[in-house]
Amino acid sequence: MIGIDGLESVIPIRPLLLLSIGFASLYVVTRTTSKLRLFSPSQKPVDTVHGTDIKISRILVYPIKSCAGTDLQTSAYDQEGFEFDRKWMIVDLEKNKQLSARDNRGIKLVRVFPLIKRDPSSPTGGVLEVTFPDSPDTPSFSIPLNPTEEQLSTWDVHAGFDLWGWSTEGYIVESADPGALETPSEILSEYVGRPVLLVMNTPTPRPITEPMPFDPARLAYEGGPSVRYPDFSPFLIVSNASLEDAEAKVWAMARGEFEQKVAGCKPDDPAPPLNDWARKDAKKLLMERFRPNVVVSGVNEPFGEDDWQEIVTLDNRTFVLPARCPRCMFPNVDTESGLRDSQMPNNAMMQYRKVEAFAPSKYCFGMYMIPAESSGVLSVGDQILVTRSAVNPKLTDA
Numbered sequence: 453m454i455g456i457d458g459l460e461s462v463i464p465i466r467p468l469l470l471l472s473i474g475f476a477s478l479y480v481v482t483r484t485t486s487k488l489r490l491f492s493p494s495q496k497p498v499d500t501v502h503g504t505d506i507k508i509s510r511i512l513v514y515p516i517k518s519c520a521g522t523d524l525q526t527s528a529y530d531q532e533g534f535e536f537d538r539k540w541m542i543v544d545l546e547k548n549k550q551l552s553a554r555d556n557r558g559i560k561l562v563r564v565f566p567l568i569k570r571d572p573s574s575p576t577g578g579v580l581e582v583t584f585p586d587s588p589d590t591p592s593f594s595i596p597l598n599p600t601e602e603q604l605s606t607w608d609v610h611a612g613f614d615l616w617g618w619s620t621e622g623y624i625v626e627s628a629d630p631g632a633l634e635t636p637s638e639i640l641s642e643y644v645g646r647p648v649l650l651v652m653n654t655p656t657p658r659p660i661t662e663p664m665p666f667d668p669a670r671l672a673y674e675g676g677p678s679v680r681y682p683d684f685s686p687f688l689i690v691s692n693a694s695l696e697d698a699e700a701k702v703w704a705m706a707r708g709e710f711e712q713k714v715a716g717c718k719p720d721d722p723a724p725p726l727n728d729w730a731r732k733d734a735k736k737l738l739m740e741r742f743r744p745n746v747v748v749s750g751v752n753e754p755f756g757e758d759d760w761q762e763i764v765t766l767d768n769r770t771f772v773l774p775a776r777c778p779r780c781m782f783p784n785v786d787t788e789s790g791l792r793d794s795q796m797p798n799n800a801m802m803q804y805r806k807v808e809a810f811a812p813s814k815y816c817f818g819m820y821m822i823p824a825e826s827s828g829v830l831s832v833g834d835q836i837l838v839t840r841s842a843v844n845p846k847l848t849d850a
Contacts (some may be wrong), residue, residue: 502693502751502752502753502756502757502759503750503751503752503756503838504750504752505750505835506748506749506750506751506835506836506837506838507748507749507750507833507834507835507836508746508747508748508830508831508832508833508834508836509692509747509748509749509832510523510739510744510746510747510832511523511524511525511526511527511534511745511746511747511830511831511832512524512739512740512743512744512745512746512747513527513534513535513536513537513568513745514537514538514743515536515537515538515539515540515566515568515580516538516540516541516542516561516564516566516580516582516650517538517540517541517542517550517552517681517682518541518542518550518551518552518553518554518558518561518562519542519553519561519562519564519565519566519582520562520563520564520565520566520740520787521740521743522565522566522567522568524568524832525831525832526829526830526831526832527829527830527831528827528828528829529686529687529823529827529828529829529830530823530826530827531671531673531677531678531686531823531825531826531827532657532677532678532679532680532686533679533680533682533686533687533745534687534745534830536568536580536597537680537682537745538679538680538681538682539652539653539680539681540566540580540595540622540625540650540651540652540653540681541615541622541650541651541653541681542558542561542640542644542648542649542650542651543610543613543622543648543649543650543651544557544558544646544648545646545647545648545649546646546647547614548612548613548614549613549614549615550613550614550615550616550681551644551648552782553782553785554780554781554782554785555781556792557644557646558644559785559790559791559792560643560644560790561644562785562787562790563584563585563586563587563790564582564583564584564640564643565582565583565584565585566580566581566582567580567581567582567583568580568597569581569594569597570597575600576596576597576598576599576600576603576628577596577597577598578597579594579595579596579597579628580594580595580596580597581593581594582594582595582636584643586790587643590639590642590643591634591639593627593628593629593632593634593636593639594627594628594629595625595626595627595628595636595650595652596628599623599652603626604623606626607623607624607625607626608623608624609621609622609623609624609654610622610623610624610649610651613651615658615681616683616684618658620658620681621651621654621656622649622651622652622653622654623651623652623653623654624637624649624650624651625637625650625651625652636650637649637650653680653681657675657678658678658679658680658681659676659677659678659679660676660677660678660679660684660685660822666772666774666822670762670772670824671772671822671823671824672824672825672826673825673826677822677823684777684820685777685820685821685822686821686822686823687745687746687771687820687821687822687823688742688743688744688745688746688777688818688819688820688821689744689745689746689747689748689757689763689771689773689818689819689821690739690742690744690746690747690748690757690817690818690819691747691748691749691751691754691755691756691757692747692748692749692751693751693752693753693754693755693756694751694754694755694756694757694817694818695737695739695742696754697754697755698737698754698797698800698801698805698817699736699737701797701800701801701803701804702729702737702796702797702800702801703729703730704800705729705796705799705800705803706729706730706795706796706800707730708730729793729796737796737797738787738788740787741782741783741784741785741786741787741797742779742783742817742818743782744818745821746821746830748836755805757773757818757819758776758807758816758819759841759842759843760773760819760838760840760841761773761774761840761841761842762824762838762839762840762841763821763836763837763838763839764836764837764839765830765834765835765836765837766834766835766837767834769823769824769825769828769829769830770823770824770825770839771821771822771823771824772821772822772823772824773819773820773821773822774820774822775808775810775819775820776807776808776816776817776818776819776820777816777817777818777819777820778808778810778811778814778815778816779798779801779814779815779816779817780814781798783797783798783817784796784797784798798815801815801817802815805817
């Protein structure tokens with residue numbers, strides 16, 4: 453057997469070399485796998501990660517709560533979420549609480565369009581321009597993106613309004629145009645047909661009130677997570693695969709194809725009346741109905757993100773995913789028409805997405821997401837690594 457320098461050797465060099473390379477490769481693979489996927493002996497990678505090239509495909513922010521969202525290519529964030537996400541809110545003065553598009557009092561808000569217009573040369577960094585494309589008689593207005601301390605000193609604070617059981621406060625927003633004839637609150641009051649105030653969040657933190665099972669020690673800042681005016685979490689993350697699956701289920705239910713539906717549906721249920729959902733592809737289930745901040749591609753299985761507990765970007769920005777997001781009736785509002793659908797997608801998704809232990813009566817779509825660091829930047833195209841995951845127990849109807 454030929455060894456070194458052509459000499460015969462009892463021990464074959466090439467097999468030893470290959471064996472050494474093999475052990476080294478196995479070590480590298482093992483180390484890489486253990487870094488990206490942390491599993492207990494009873495868990496299988498195929499049940500948890502659901503993707504090999506997961507990337508951010510969309511970044512969405514909703515500057516004014518319940519109003520239309522806007523796509524961004526990149527956005528800075530802090531521990532309360534993306535820079536301008538739900539920084540502003542509309543208060544229903546008759547009830548002294550948030551005005552939400554999830555009910556008829558505020559449904560018109562989904563057709564209010566805030567646009568972020570940056571201007572580095574401006575002391576306020578630009579303006580938020582608000583337009584009303586379905587209401588030509590309603591004048592547009594602009595407000596400062598980042599009001600100066602001098603401006604804020606002249607703005608009143610409205611305190612004590614209710615946001616999901618939490619007594620909240622906000623600056624009453626003034627126009628960026630000092631010569632404006634009407635205030636933003638007056639314009640919005642005329643548009644929705646009731647007295648309202650447009651407010652901007654103050655520095656006073658609002659803690660997360662939803663019960664979420666995670667260890668605050670995993671965060672690199674004190675005080676725990678807080679939010680501006682989102683319901684319960686700084687971010688919501690959803691996969692394209694989940695939306696596609698939900699859309700297919702809605703179409704199937706609308707066509708009366710109950711025998712093709714998941715367990716829990718009764719084959720003898722009467723078929724619903726024919727509508728736009730029943731005509732396949734006639735109506736799309738838009739992602740904007742679910743209000744995500746981060747949309748990801750590359751997830752192989754619908755709702756694969758259900759099992760994620762921690763994700764990391766390639767520049768080592770870490771996010772904790774403590775729980776699924778239980779949904780209200782907001783997704784039944786068509787963000788393109790401003791009309792509410794009495795059935796979809798709620799009826800279809802209640803059949804198979806009642807999966808969260810702390811909210812057994814609601815269907816879930818998307819995962820709450822909390823930044824582990826106090827600041828950072830996310831961009832479309834950023835790769836996501838799943839660094840901690842576990843098979844999430846799923847509740848199903850008996």
